[in-house]
Amino acid sequence: xxxxxxxxxxxxxxxxxxxxxxxxxxxxxxxxxxxxxxxxxxxxxxxxxxxxxxxxxxxxxxxxxxxxxxxxxxxxxxxxxxxxxxxxxxxxxxxxxxxxxxxxxxxxxxxxxxxxxxxxxxxxxxxxxxxxxxxxxxxxxxxxxxxxxxxxxxxxxxxxxxxxxxxxxxxxxxxxxxxxxxxxxxxxxxxxxxxxxxxxx
Numbered sequence: 001x002x003x004x005x006x007x008x009x010x011x012x013x014x015x016x017x018x019x020x021x022x023x024x025x026x027x028x029x030x031x032x033x034x035x036x037x038x039x040x041x042x043x044x045x046x047x048x049x050x051x052x053x054x055x056x057x058x059x060x061x062x063x064x065x066x067x068x069x070x071x072x073x074x075x076x077x078x079x080x081x082x083x084x085x086x087x088x089x090x091x092x093x094x095x096x097x098x099x100x101x102x103x104x105x106x107x108x109x110x111x112x113x114x115x116x117x118x119x120x121x122x123x124x125x126x127x128x129x130x131x132x133x134x135x136x137x138x139x140x141x142x143x144x145x146x147x148x149x150x151x152x153x154x155x156x157x158x159x160x161x162x163x164x165x166x167x168x169x170x171x172x173x174x175x176x177x178x179x180x181x182x183x184x185x186x187x188x189x190x191x192x193x194x195x196x197x198x199x200x201x
Contacts, residue, residue: 002042004095004142004149006082006172007031010043012075013057021064025072028057029083040100042084044173045147045184046070047100070102071146071182080173082147095149096142102184103135106145108177109159118164119153120145120177124185126158132199134192144186148172 010029018024025043035041035058039050048060067073075081087093106124122145126135137143137152137160144150145162154161164174177183 001087002047002084002095002098002100002147003087003093004045004084004098004144004147006084006148008083009080009171009173010083012077012079012081014077015075018061021067022061023067023073024051024059024061025075025081026057026059027081027083031085032056032058040086042086042098042100042147043081044071044102045082045098045100045144045186046072046102066102069104070184071105072184074182080176082172084147096144097189098144098147098149098186099189100186102186103133104130104185105182106185108179108181108183110161111177111179114163116166118169118174119161120164120174121154121159121161122183122185123159132195134195135187136191137187138191141191142188144184146173146177146183148174 008029010027013028014026016024035050037050040047050058051061052059062072104124106122109123110121112119137155139155141152143152150162152160169175
């Protein structure tokens with residue numbers, strides 16, 4: 001379980017193909033000495049398990065399902081990846097409830113300056129089947145973009161905007177996002193449960 005508050009933006013050191021369609025991602029960040037094997041870490045919002053640690057880098061494995069649903073398969077060495085370790089149950093929930101289970105990718109279609117802050121617009125695939133699963137946003141609701149907990153504004157059927165303050169821009173990989181960039185989206189778990197309940201009724 002995560003909160004969508006990015007701890008650090010890591011640098012991807014290597015991408016290594018493994019058996020079948022799996023790939024290993026090796027990353028470098030400041031808290032590698034605090035990690036342990038089998039620990040869960042969110043990478044651009046995707047929960048992955050630490051499988052090895054070597055000096056100042058660690059490695060996780062992404063399977064085909066993960067690569068199909070996220071932007072991890074598009075990453076190259078040198079890219080920046082948002083990291084968050086699983087949240088402590090004795091702390092404040094500063095973001096919102098994030099599972100680390102990315103639902104789909106969305107494409108950045110517009111970036112507007114807002115007197116120092118920025119508005120990012122994202123479009124994603126929509127269908128009655130996906131809506132029934134809770135793959136939608138609501139005005140002033142929560143959404144996770146590349147692992148960052150954000151508040152939705154201008155919610156439309158197949159798009160939404162988020163406002164990014166200077167701190168978030170500087171301390172996450174939002175500074176790398178351009179028009180055309182693909183990002184990972186996790187929709188609000190509460191909306192998914194409500195949608196499922198309505199479907200079962």
